[in-house]
Amino acid sequence: MDFKFTDEQDSLREAARDAIGRNRTEPVPGDAVHNEKMWQALAELGALGLPFPEDAGGMGAGPIEAMIVAAELGRVGARTAYADTLMAVTLLGQDELAGAAMEGSRLVVPALYEPMRAWSPEPARVTTDGSALEGVREPVPFAAAAPSVVTTARGDDGIAVYAIESPTFDGARLDLAGQSARHVGGDAHLRQALNLGTLVLAGEALGAMESALGLTVEYLKSRKQFGVPLMKFQTLTQRAADMYTSLELARSAIYFGAMSLAEDPEDDLTISRMKVITGKAGKHIGQEAIQLHGGIGMTAEYAVGHYTARLTEIEHSLGDTRYHLGRLAARVKDYGALDLVG
Amino acid sequence: MERGLSAEEAQFRQEMREFFTTKVPQEIRDKVAAGEELTKEDLATSHKILNEHGCAVPQWPVEWGGQDWSDLQRYIWLDEMQLANVPAPLPFNANMIGPVIATFGSEEMKKRFLPPTAALDIWWCQGFSEPESGSDLASLRTTAVRDGDEYVVNGQKTWTTLGQHADWIFNLVRTDPNAPKQQQGISMLLIDMKTPGVTVRPIQLIDGGHEVNEVFFENVRVPADQLVGEENRGWDYAKFLLGNERVGVAPTGWIKRKLASAKEYAASVAAGDGTLLDDPLVSARIAELECDLAALELTVLRVAANSHGGKPDPASSILKLRGSELQQDVLELIADIAGPSSLAWSDADGSEVPEWAHNATPVYLNFRKASIYGGSNEVQRGVISSGILGLKG
Numbered sequence: 001m002d003f004k005f006t007d008e009q010d011s012l013r014e015a016a017r018d019a020i021g022r023n024r025t026e027p028v029p030g031d032a033v034h035n036e037k038m039w040q041a042l043a044e045l046g047a048l049g050l051p052f053p054e055d056a057g058g059m060g061a062g063p064i065e066a067m068i069v070a071a072e073l074g075r076v077g078a079r080t081a082y083a084d085t086l087m088a089v090t091l092l093g094q095d096e097l098a099g100a101a102m103e104g105s106r107l108v109v110p111a112l113y114e115p116m117r118a119w120s121p122e123p124a125r126v127t128t129d130g131s132a133l134e135g136v137r138e139p140v141p142f143a144a145a146a147p148s149v150v151t152t153a154r155g156d157d158g159i160a161v162y163a164i165e166s167p168t169f170d171g172a173r174l175d176l177a178g179q180s181a182r183h184v185g186g187d188a189h190l191r192q193a194l195n196l197g198t199l200v201l202a203g204e205a206l207g208a209m210e211s212a213l214g215l216t217v218e219y220l221k222s223r224k225q226f227g228v229p230l231m232k233f234q235t236l237t238q239r240a241a242d243m244y245t246s247l248e249l250a251r252s253a254i255y256f257g258a259m260s261l262a263e264d265p266e267d268d269l270t271i272s273r274m275k276v277i278t279g280k281a282g283k284h285i286g287q288e289a290i291q292l293h294g295g296i297g298m299t300a301e302y303a304v305g306h307y308t309a310r311l312t313e314i315e316h317s318l319g320d321t322r323y324h325l326g327r328l329a330a331r332v333k334d335y336g337a338l339d340l341v342g
Numbered sequence: 343m344e345r346g347l348s349a350e351e352a353q354f355r356q357e358m359r360e361f362f363t364t365k366v367p368q369e370i371r372d373k374v375a376a377g378e379e380l381t382k383e384d385l386a387t388s389h390k391i392l393n394e395h396g397c398a399v400p401q402w403p404v405e406w407g408g409q410d411w412s413d414l415q416r417y418i419w420l421d422e423m424q425l426a427n428v429p430a431p432l433p434f435n436a437n438m439i440g441p442v443i444a445t446f447g448s449e450e451m452k453k454r455f456l457p458p459t460a461a462l463d464i465w466w467c468q469g470f471s472e473p474e475s476g477s478d479l480a481s482l483r484t485t486a487v488r489d490g491d492e493y494v495v496n497g498q499k500t501w502t503t504l505g506q507h508a509d510w511i512f513n514l515v516r517t518d519p520n521a522p523k524q525q526q527g528i529s530m531l532l533i534d535m536k537t538p539g540v541t542v543r544p545i546q547l548i549d550g551g552h553e554v555n556e557v558f559f560e561n562v563r564v565p566a567d568q569l570v571g572e573e574n575r576g577w578d579y580a581k582f583l584l585g586n587e588r589v590g591v592a593p594t595g596w597i598k599r600k601l602a603s604a605k606e607y608a609a610s611v612a613a614g615d616g617t618l619l620d621d622p623l624v625s626a627r628i629a630e631l632e633c634d635l636a637a638l639e640l641t642v643l644r645v646a647a648n649s650h651g652g653k654p655d656p657a658s659s660i661l662k663l664r665g666s667e668l669q670q671d672v673l674e675l676i677a678d679i680a681g682p683s684s685l686a687w688s689d690a691d692g693s694e695v696p697e698w699a700h701n702a703t704p705v706y707l708n709f710r711k712a713s714i715y716g717g718s719n720e721v722q723r724g725v726i727s728s729g730i731l732g733l734k735g
Contacts, residue, residue: 332629
């Protein structure tokens with residue numbers, strides 16, 4: 001067991017922090033807006049192809065590196081299609097669209113949600129007869145930027161993956177009927193894509209939680225009420241200590257998720273645990289960060305609430321705490337004692 | 343970053359597993375599993391077997407019986423011990439006074455005390471808390487006045503765990519009542535419990551057990567060579583004692599063992615047409631606790647790798663905080679699983695209810711102590727907020 005980063009990984013973090021910091025825009029409430037300047041900076045950094053093999057057009061690094069970049073995005077509240085694109089590339093496999101996605105010449109996102117349907121990795125009402133698709137995907141992330149889309153559909157031979165290069169959207173809604181879709185393959189990569197996407201989202205959450213706590217600690221030191229800094233009140237500092245505890249426990253789980261996927265990209269048991277831990281920590285830290293700030297935490301001009309908004313979004317992406325806990329609960333009978341290191 | 347154990351570490355784990363599950367008597371391990379109170383003989387038998395195999399005090403310096411193990415090896419040692427329901431080596435000896443003497447004691451003191459401390463030929467107890475000094479330990483009032491080659495000790499200690507079995511007590515005493523700061527007037531004395539003037543009185547706890555005591559000192563004359571280190575430096579030694587251990591702060595192997603048992607217990611309780619383990623609320627609670635446990639255990643492994651040689655570290659506070667909370671959560675779960683079968687504590691002849699269910703409530707109640715002793719969780723949060731976050735109240 002080794003939790004240390006290599007020198008190369010530390011350098012990557014620095015480079016990502018620098019590039020992301022130069023291209024970030026102030027967060028605004030509401031749906032995420034695609035920032036093409038940021039996207040090109042990430043492409044230039046190699047971030048979009050980071051975990052993929054070099055012979056497939058990637059950088060030959062792995063999930064640990066992708067998590068590092070994601071944490072830097074989360075730290076400054078930059079909402080991008082990073083997790084989406086890495087998932088899309090995984091699903092696309094050998095398809096030519098994957099190369100364009102990694103280069104940043106084409107924004108490609110997965111469309112995996114169905115309107116008013118709880119999360120499931122398996123399509124229910126999206127179907128295929130082998131050529132045409134039927135059904136609706138909504139919401140599709142970053143639809144306003146007119147991305148290409150990768151989606152799954154249920155057919156006679158199980159779940160298949162399709163690429164739609166130039167879909168026609170109706171807001172964030174994508175009616176698949178009549179769209180020109182290309183069959184990419186089966187769902188062999190679906191689990192890997194979901195695991196990687198969930199890890200990247202958790203990495204982003206880690207950065208967001210760090211910043212939310214950091215802002216809160218600074219605020220407790222500087223804000224005065226009753227003639228003294230807020231940090232004189234134990235009812236506040238004890239809660240900040242709990243936030244820190246949540247953060248550090250989540251950090252361990254997220255690092256472990258990354259090293260687990262580096263060894264076995266199919267390890268969804270570890271990823272579900274990580275998502276549960278991250279979900280609980282994100283909710284705790286996000287809520288307390290606003291509360292300990294008081295009124296200023298509610299304002300759009302102050303950063304802290306935006307972190308909470310993003311953490312909430314991450315909680316509801318790719319299966320929430322309830323979903324992943326349910327998946328874990330169904331498996332508790334399969335083993336006795338937890339064994340993480342063996 | 344790398345997941346998993348190397349071949350050597352896996353081999354070490356196998357050896358530890360075999361040792362703990364074959365050399366420590368099954369009868370003792372069954373009692374631990376069922377949450378029964380261990381006798382002095384049980385604890386001594388287990389400790390001595392561990393010591394004979396170099397597994398009682400591995401964290402000590404090698405020359406005094408320690409092992410040159412990595413942090414990960416020490417983690418594996420502890421994890422396997424707890425998974426096998428082996429009682430820990432007596433903490434007052436192995437984790438508390440032993441390392442203090444090894445670090446701050448004179449050569450003479452080391453020779454006199456360390457070998458019998460490792461072998462449990464001396465049973466130690468801890469004289470820290472007093473009736474008026476709980477979390478505010480530095481306000482302690484037991485005094486030691488130098489008189490020739492002796493100190494004369496007067497005062498009272500409390501919460502002295504297993505003091506009824508103890509041969510010796512390591513005692514914090516006030517040697518300089520005029521020190522500018524309370525912390526600067528405290529010394530650590532080693533006192534033979536048989537010395538005239540020492541009285542032990544039991545305290546019964548809410549689980550019905552007798553685990554802790556009051557200890558009274560009335561003109562107790564203690565040879566001056568039983569002072570640890572220097573006079574008035576006792577606070578430093580106490581801080582070292584409470585904060586030098588990171589690997590063992592959170593009993594993750596114990597929690598793991600209990601959670602695995604909770605599954606077996608739930609599968610043995612009928613509910614509807616199946617068992618409690620089929621109940622989605624019960625399995626979700628188990629799954630959630632496994633997530634919490636995973637996060638804690640991974641944090642133990644992560645911070646152990648960064649430990650800096652014996653210095654108190656605020657990161658230990660996270661482990662103490664979450665470790666005690668999770669211990670309590672898993673015992674709460676087990677008591678809930680036992681449900682109505684937990685209502686009779688005593689195990690009368692002919693009972694169809696297994697031992698663990700009779701014990702579930704007293705064990706649950708007993709471990710409410712975990713978030714109070716060794717620095718309460720509120721104190722730990724204070725250490726985190728001031729020591730790590732820089733929030734100075």
